[in-house]
Each structure stands twice: as C-alpha cells, then as structure tokens.
Amino acid sequence: MPSLFEDLIQNIPAIFYRCDCDEHWTMHFINRAITDLCGYPATDFVDNQVRTFASLIHPDDVEYVDESVNDALKQKASWSLEYRVVTRDGAVKWVAETGAGVFSATGEINFLDGFICDISERKKLLLEIETKQDSLADSENFLSAVMKTAVDPIIVISQTGIMEQFNLAAERLFGYKAIEAIGENVSMLTPAEHAHKHDGYLEQYLETGEAKIIGIGREVKGLRKDGSLFPMHLAVSEIKHADGRSSFTGIVRDLTEQKRLEAELAKAHKMEAVGQLAAGIAHELNTPIQFIGDNLHFLADAFKELREVVSLNNQLVCQFQSGEDPVLLLEKLQEKAVSSDLQYLIEDIPQSINESSDGVGRISGIVKAMKAFSHPGKTNKESVDLKKMIESTLTVARNEWKYVANVETDFDPDLPVVECFPGEINQVILNLVVNATHAIQSRQEAENTSDKGAIKIKTFKENGFSVIAVSDTGCGIDEEHINKIFDPFFTTKEVGKGTGQGLSMVYSIITDKHKGRIDVESVLGEGTTMNIKLP
Numbered sequence: 001m002p003s004l005f006e007d008l009i010q011n012i013p014a015i016f017y018r019c020d021c022d023e024h025w026t027m028h029f030i031n032r033a034i035t036d037l038c039g040y041p042a043t044d045f046v047d048n049q050v051r052t053f054a055s056l057i058h059p060d061d062v063e064y065v066d067e068s069v070n071d072a073l074k075q076k077a078s079w080s081l082e083y084r085v086v087t088r089d090g091a092v093k094w095v096a097e098t099g100a101g102v103f104s105a106t107g108e109i110n111f112l113d114g115f116i117c118d119i120s121e122r123k124k125l126l127l128e129i130e131t132k133q134d135s136l137a138d139s140e141n142f143l144s145a146v147m148k149t150a151v152d153p154i155i156v157i158s159q160t161g162i163m164e165q166f167n168l169a170a171e172r173l174f175g176y177k178a179i180e181a182i183g184e185n186v187s188m189l190t191p192a193e194h195a196h197k198h199d200g201y202l203e204q205y206l207e208t209g210e211a212k213i214i215g216i217g218r219e220v221k222g223l224r225k226d227g228s229l230f231p232m233h234l235a236v237s238e239i240k241h242a243d244g245r246s247s248f249t250g251i252v253r254d255l256t257e258q259k260r261l262e263a264e265l266a267k268a269h270k271m272e273a274v275g276q277l278a279a280g281i282a283h284e285l286n287t288p289i290q291f292i293g294d295n296l297h298f299l300a301d302a303f304k305e306l307r308e309v310v311s312l313n314n315q316l317v318c319q320f321q322s323g324e325d326p327v328l329l330l331e332k333l334q335e336k337a338v339s340s341d342l343q344y345l346i347e348d349i350p351q352s353i354n355e356s357s358d359g360v361g362r363i364s365g366i367v368k369a370m371k372a373f374s375h376p377g378k379t380n381k382e383s384v385d386l387k388k389m390i391e392s393t394l395t396v397a398r399n400e401w402k403y404v405a406n407v408e409t410d411f412d413p414d415l416p417v418v419e420c421f422p423g424e425i426n427q428v429i430l431n432l433v434v435n436a437t438h439a440i441q442s443r444q445e446a447e448n449t450s451d452k453g454a455i456k457i458k459t460f461k462e463n464g465f466s467v468i469a470v471s472d473t474g475c476g477i478d479e480e481h482i483n484k485i486f487d488p489f490f491t492t493k494e495v496g497k498g499t500g501q502g503l504s505m506v507y508s509i510i511t512d513k514h515k516g517r518i519d520v521e522s523v524l525g526e527g528t529t530m531n532i533k534l535p
Contacts, residue, residue, distance in 0.1 A: 015116040017053075021073065021101065021109045024052035028111065037095070037118050039088030058084035058092060073101045073109060082119065094123040121261065153252040159245060161185045161202055173232075173254055175225030186250075191221050191229060202248075219255065219512070231255040299349065383417040384425070386459050386468060393429045394457075401437045401455060404444070405472070410458040418466045418534050424509045425534075431506050432470040432530050433457075439474025439528060446475060465516070465533035476524040485520070510534070 009016060015033045020026040027045040030053070034042050044050035057065055061083040072079035078100040084092050099114025128151050147154055153170035157163050166181040174181070174189055181188075217235035224230065233253040238246055394407060401407060433455065440453030453473040460467050477485065485503050510516045514534055522528040 017112075017114060017116070018102075019053065019112050021112050023054060024048055025054045025112070027053055037087070037093065037116070038085060056085040056087075058086055060084075069099070069112070076101065076103065093118060093120045095119060121257065153254075155181075155186065155189075155250045155252065156239075157186045157248050157250065159202060159247070161187065164247065170252065173224075173252065174222065189223055191223050194221070222252065222254075231259055299353075381419045382422055383419055384422050386415060386418055386425075386466065387411045389422060389426060390429055390457055390459070390468070393426050394433065397430055397433050400434055404437050405440050405453040405455045407433075408454065408456045410456065412458075412460045415459050415461060415466060420514055420534060421509075424513060428506045428509055428532060429457075429468070429470070431503065432532075435503070436470060436472035436474060436528070439472050439476070441474075443473070443475040443525075462533070465535060468532040468534075469529055470532070471527060471529040473527040476526050476528055477520070477522040478524055482520060482522060 010031050010033075012031070013033060013036070015031060015037060017030040017034075018028045019030075020028070026048050028047075030042050030045050032042045034040065034045065038056055040051065045053050054062070065081065065083050068079055068081045078098065080096070080098045082094060082096050084094055086092055095116050096119045097114055097116045099112055101109050102111040102113055104110050131151060147165060147167045150167055150169050153173045154165070154167045155163060155170050156165035163181050163184055163186050166176070166178040168178075170181070171177055187194075217233065220232060220234050221229050222232040232255055234250055235253075236248050236250045238248055240246055390409065390411075394401075394409075436455045440455070443453065444450065454471075455473075456469075456471045458467075458469045458471070460469070487504065507518060510518045510532055516535055517531075517533040519531040519533070520528065521531070
C-alpha cells in the first residue's frame with residue numbers, strides 16, 4: 001500500500017512539496033510534477049543540489065511571495081497566492097500555490113508544506129474572455145477589426161450556405177486562407193457524413209423555423225484542410241437584412257485543449273476520490289489484519305503446548321522400547337494433555353487457520369479492487385464486465401456506505417461485455433454510490449433516525465443499451481432542482497460535502513465520451529434512481 005500511495009502522489013498533476021523556511025525554499029521533498037512545470041528534474045531542488053526553488057520565481061514577484069508567506073507564518077495561517085515562474089526554456093508561467101507552516105510544540109517553524117498548480121491556461125483563458133468582452137462593447141465601426149483580431153474563428157455564410165466572411169482565426173484553425181474559403185459552401189468544414197445534410201438544415205430552418213443548431217449552439221466535429229478532425233463548439237446566430245435575406249454568423253471555439261483539461265480534471269478528481277477513500281480502506285484492511293494477528297498469537301501459543309505434548313509422547317515411546325516402567329511418564333503426559341486443553345486446541349487450530357485464510361482473501365480482494373479502481377485510464381475503449389467493475393468499486397467505497405446503508409446488487413447474468421473507458425465508468429459508479437450515501441444520511445438526519453437505508457445497483461439490457469440503475473432510499477431531489485443537478489458547481493449539499501462537480505463530470509463522461517444517456521427518477525422524501533445507459 002505505501003508504494004501505491006507514493007505512486008499516487010507522484011502521478012497527481014499538481015506539485016506537492018516540503019521545504020525549509022529559508023530564502024532558498026530548500027526542498028526536502030518535491031514530486032515530479034515540477035518537471036512538467038519548469039523542465040527541471042525534481043532532484044535538482046532537493047537540498048538545493050543543482051538549483052533552488054526560489055530561483056524559479058519571477059524576479060518581479062519575489063518580494064510579493066516572500067511577504068505573503070511571512071505574513072501568513074506570523075499569524076500561523078495558511079497562504080494562497082498566484083505568481084509567475086520562469087521555466088528552463090525561459091518561458092513565463094503562472095502558478096497558484098497554497099501552503100502552510102508546520103510548527104513545533106514550542107511554536108518554532110519546522111517546515112513549509114504546500115502544493116502548486118499550473119494556472120497559465122486559466123490566466124490565458126481569462127485574458128481571452130476579457131479581450132472578447134472589451135471587443136463586444138465597441139461600436140459597429142469596430143466590427144471589421146474584431147473579425148480580423150478575434151481569438152475565436154468567425155464565419156459568416158449566406159442563406160444558401162456560401163461563406164461570405166472568414167476571419168484570421170478561422171484561417172489558423174481550419175488551414176484555409178480566406179480567399180480559398182469565401183465563395184465555397186461551408187459544408188467543406190464538416191466531416192463527410194454530415195456535409196451533405198448541411199444545406200437541408202438551412203432550407204428546413206428557412207421554411208419552418210425549426211432550428212437544429214441556429215440560436216442554440218452545440219458541440220460538433222470540424223474538418224481541417226489537411227483532413228484532420230477536431231472537437232469544436234459552434235454557436236450560430238441569424239442576421240436579418242432589410243431586403244429580407246438572412247445571413248448566419250458562426251462563432252467557433254476549438255475544444256481540443258478544453259477536452260485535454262477535462263481529462264486532466266477527471267484524473268485529478270479520481271485521485272482526490274482515492275485520497276478521500278484512503279482512511280476507509282485502511283480501516284477495512286485493519287479488521288482482517290487484526291484478527292489474523294490474534295490468530296497467529298494463538299497458534300504460536302498452541303504450538304508451544306503441542307510441542308511439549310509431542311516431546312512427552314516421544315519420551316514415552318522411548319521408555320516402552322527400553323522396557324522401563326512408563327507409568328509416571330504416562331501420568332505426566334495425561335496431566336499435560338489436560339492442562340493444555342488438548343481437545344480444545346485440536347478443535348480450534350483449524351478454525352484459526354481458516355479464519356486467517358479468509359482474512360488474507362479479504363485483504364487480497366480489497367487490494368485488487370483498489371488497484372483496478374486507481375489504474376490509469378486508456379485512450380481507447382475496452383470490453384469490460386460491468387458486474388466485476390461495480391463489485392470492485394463497491395469494495396473500494398465500502399467504508400463510505402457500510403454504516404449508512406445496506407447495498408443490494410442485481411446483475412443480469414446475460415448482460416454482454418460493454419465497450420467503455422473502465423476508469424471513467426468506475427468514477428461514475430463511485431460518484432453515484434457516494435451521492436446515494438449522502439442522500440440517505442440527509443434523510444436520517446432529517447428524520448432523526450439511525451436506521452440504515454438501502455442502495456440497490458441493478459444491471460439490465462433495454463432498447464439496445466446496457467443499463468446501470470443506482471437506487472437509494474435517501475431524501476430525494478426537489479422538482480425545482482432536478483433539471484440543474486448536472487450543471488457544473490450546482491449542489492444541494494451543505495458546505496464541505498459537495499463541490500457540484502461530481503454529477504457534472506458523470507454527465508460529461510456518459511453523454512460526451514460514451515454517447516450514452518443518464519435519466520433521473522426521484523421522489524422527494526423517498527429516494528432517487530439514476531439510470532446510466534451505455535450503448
């Protein structure tokens with residue numbers, strides 16, 4: 001287990017450190033995520049072997065960082081700050097750091113502990129957003145300049161689908177020069193399976209007003225000049241001209257980086273979940289380890305008693321062979337058999353061995369489940385057995401639910417294997433089980449009862465989908481909230497119990513990555529069922 005958690009710390013995409021409180025930030029430990037940030041190996045910074053961490057901090061930010069940390073240490077408080085670092089290749093990156101001092105019993109500072117995240121993309125994104133907001137506030141006379149300088153591609157088409165404007169960002173994204181694109185049908189920017197439908201969508205909208213994408217916005221695939229596909233968000237708005245004609249403006253946002261960040265966030269969320277489950281897993285391991293230890297002590301004592309009985313028995317055999325009178329030794333052997341409670345040992349030793357063997361099996365099962373749950377996800381889908389996946393996740397999360405609810409499973413024995421991303425489906429199941437547990441706890445608190453609730457997980461086949469249904473007898477979801485539960489950062493839990501990201505991530509994993517569906521059935525005060533449908 002220690003090597004597993006060491007691997008987790010090393011693989012988390014954030015920098016964890018422990019250092020001295022000195023001008024160099026002399027590192028005792030720093031994980032290898034520092035290499036991804038600055039390009040230098042982590043060993044460079046340990047005991048300042050090659051360079052100091054302080055040397056990374058941008059010269060203009062050194063005073064601010066020192067003052068912020070020292071002010072926090074004077075108050076024995078944690079600090080959170082943002083500053084710049086200079087990488088190995090001279091690039092400047094923004095980081096966010098949260099840390100705290102570790103003090104001795106006498107109040108002396110021993111170490112500084114903290115973690116650091118690269119927020120360069122977030123800073124860049126904020127800068128882009130501010131630029132857009134400023135641009136939109138300008139007058140109509142500035143619109144032509146916006147077209148040329150906009151960060152996002154902007155394409156204007158006629159009502160027949162012919163491109164009329166194609167800005168510089170569109171040139172960079174799609175690989176076509178404006179002169180190549182203008183006058184051509186916009187369908188050239190979409191994959192072949194969708195291109196032939198595009199003109200039909202426009203005609204249908206103009207005739208009936210039924211919008212497939214206009215005024216709505218959606219995620220679609222884009223096609224570059226070189227033939228490569230990429231994910232993009234397309235928002236289309238209609239412009240009505242005085243002569244009755246319509247033009248359509250499409251603003252495209254490349255989602256390639258966002259998808260990468262979402263994958264990193266999902267990985268970080270999974271590692272966070274593993275960390276939160278660590279104490280429970282340790283407890284689950286401790287129980288069998290404890291009774292294995294007790295049984296080993298018993299077996300050691302039993303072996304000592306049996307060895308003495310065997311020794312007396314061997315002496316008795318020798319006396320018989322030599323013709324000596326065995327009466328005294330026989331009495332001694334009988335007394336030892338009684339004092340050792342030989343009959344009890346004969347009956348209890350096999351039971352202790354069996355219990356210990358069962359305990360080893362339980363430990364092995366927990367470790368295997370943890371290994372399966374924390375295994376890094378692959379880029380391609382795999383054929384998996386949903387039953388085994390659900391069972392391993394329930395094992396990992398057992399300490400979360402066992403005091404709150406009884407878990408019942410009902411697996412369809414004829415359910416075929418499912419093509420999916422196993423690590424992400426594990427995360428979905430874990431989130432739903434933890435949510436069900438919290439919902440039951442909320443109902444118990446509201447009704448002032450300690451009666452256990454119930455969580456039922458069922459798998460079955462329905463209309464071409466493999467379905468995982470997770471039901472609970474919790475507090476249920478208010479009707480006014482049920483349409484918001486998959487929105488990012490929306491939560492009805494009390495502070496400290498929910499970030500509002502779990503169900504949002506579940507929705508993204510199921511609908512975006514697996515092209516599946518998730519349905520919710522809930523009755524306030526009675527419980528909720530989440531139906532995960534995988535194609």
